[in-house]
Amino acid sequence: MARRPVIAVAGLACETSTFTPSRTRAPAFHPQRDSDIIKKYPFIQPGSPLGDAVEWRGALIGHALPGGIVTRDAFEMLSAEIVNRLTQIVASTKLDGLWFDIHGAMCVEGLYDVECELLKRCRGVIGPDVLVSASMDLHGNVSRQLVCHTDLITCYRTAPHVDVAETKERACRNLLQLIQRKANGEETVRPLKAWIPLPILLPGEQTSTRDEPAAHIYAAVPEVEAMEGVLDAAIWVGYAWADEPRNRAVVVVTGWDKEAISKGATKLARLFWDSRKDFTFVAPTGSYEECLDAALASDKRPYFISDSGDNPTAGGSGDVTWGLTQLLARPEFKTESGPKVIYACVPGPEAIQKAVEAGVGAIVTVTAGAEVDDIHAGPITMTGRVHSIKHGDRHAETEVVLQVGSVFAILTKLRKPYHLEKDFTELNLTPRSADIVIVKIGYLEPELYAMAKDWMLGLTPGGVDQDLERLGHKRILRPMWPFDRTVEDPDLSAHLIPMSNTLLD
Incomplete structure (x- = not known):
C-alpha cells in the first residue's frame, strides 16, 4: 500500500489595527491543537477526499477576534509552541507539507511582517524541502518575502467572506497536487509565483465583491486560474487600518508557465488599477x-x-x-x-x-x-x-x-x-x-x-x-491611492518569485 503523505497544520490569525489602543493577548487566539484542528475542518477529516488521501497532523492554530496589536509575549509563546509541536512531528515522521492557516494582517509589538517571521521559524524546523501552502483573508497583506517562503499562497474571493472553507480546501488540495508531483518524480514540482504590488489601500467597505467594481474584478480571478499553466490566482485588497509598509493591494498568480502567470497577474492588476476611481462605499x-x-x-x-x-x-x-x-x-x-x-x-x-x-x-x-x-x-x-x-x-x-x-x-x-x-x-x-x-x-x-x-x-x-486620512498613516509606502490623488500609473509587470532557500538563513 502506498504511503500517504503527511501534512502538518499551523498558523496564527488576527486582523490588527495599529490605530486601536487595545492589545491582543494569547488567550484571545483560542489555540487549538492536535486532533482538535482536524475536527475543525470537515474537508480534511476521514471520509473526505483530502482526509483519506493525507495523514494530517495538527500542530497549533489560533484565530483571534480582530483587535489591537498582539503583544510580543503572546506571539513568542504561541509561536514557540508551534515550533515545538512541528519539531515533534518532524521527529516522528517524514513531513511532506505544511498548511499555513493564517489571516495575513497581524501586527506584533516590535516585529514587522509577522506572518513571514512565523513561517521562517516554521521553516527552521521543517526545512526548505517541505512544501508550504498558505491560505489567507483577502484583507491580508502579502510581502515579497512571504511569497518567497511559500510554495502556494491564496486568499478568499468574496467579501463578505462566504468562501472561507472553499479557499482553505483549495489551498490544501493544491498542496496535495504538488506533493503528488514530487512523489511521481516530475522534474518541476515547485511553481513560480507572479507577484504584483499595487499602490492602492482601500477599506473593505469600499471593496465588497457584492458591488462594482470589485464584483467584475474578482469575477476575473477564476478566469485567470483556468488558463493553461496556471494553478491559482488571487487578489488581496490589503488591510487599511494598520500602518506598515507592506499594507497595500497585491496580485499573485501561481503556476508553471512563466508567460501565462505573468499575463494573468498583469490582467488582474490592470483591472484593479484601472478601477481605482470607481470604488465607493457599499451603502449611503x-x-x-x-x-x-x-x-x-x-x-x-x-x-x-x-x-x-x-x-x-x-x-x-x-x-x-x-x-x-x-x-x-x-x-x-x-x-x-x-x-x-x-x-x-x-x-x-x-x-x-x-x-x-x-x-x-x-x-x-x-x-x-x-x-x-x-x-x-x-x-x-x-x-x-x-x-x-x-x-x-x-x-x-x-x-x-x-x-x-x-x-x-x-x-x-x-x-x-x-x-x-x-x-x-x-x-x-x-x-x-x-x-x-x-x-x-x-x-x-x-x-x-x-x-x-x-x-x-x-x-x-x-x-x-473609514476616514483613513483622519487616522494619520505615516509608514505606508507613498504615493498610495487614495491618500495621493495624483499617483502615476505604476509598473504592472509581474515579479517572478521562486521559493528561495537563501531566505531561510
Missing part, C-alpha cells in the same frame, strides 16, 4: 446624526446603521461609547413608547455583574465602556431595566440587554461582533420587528444584509475609522 454614508435622521424619516423597517468606526471584526476595540452616548441623548428615544432601537454593543464587566446580580426585570444604574479606548468618549452611565441575560458566549462570555427608554442596549463582559440573527434572538430581541438596529460593523454580514430593509454606513470615530 453619513455622520451618525445624519444616519439617525434618515432612519427616523424612513418607512423601511428594520433600518440598519453601521457604527463603523469601532467595528470589532475589523480591529476596533469594541468599547468606544461614542455611538451609544449619542443615541441615548436623542429625545426621540427617551421614553419606552419611542421608536424601538437595538444597539450592539458596549463591553462593561462591572455593569454585567451588577445586572446579573439584580436579575431580569430589575432597574439598575450601570457604567460601561471606554476601559480600553477612551479617546473619543468616556464611560457611559445609564439607568434601565434588565431585559435579558445570557451566559456562555464564545466571545462575550456574558451578555445583558438593558432597556433605556426605547433603546435596547446590549452590554457584554467581553467584546463581541453581532453578525447573525440568533445573536439577537437568543437575547430575547427581535430585530425584524425593530425600527432601527445599530451594529458595530462595516458592510453588513449576509444575514443582516438580507434582513435590512434599508441601511446606512455611519462614518463614526474609532480605531477603524
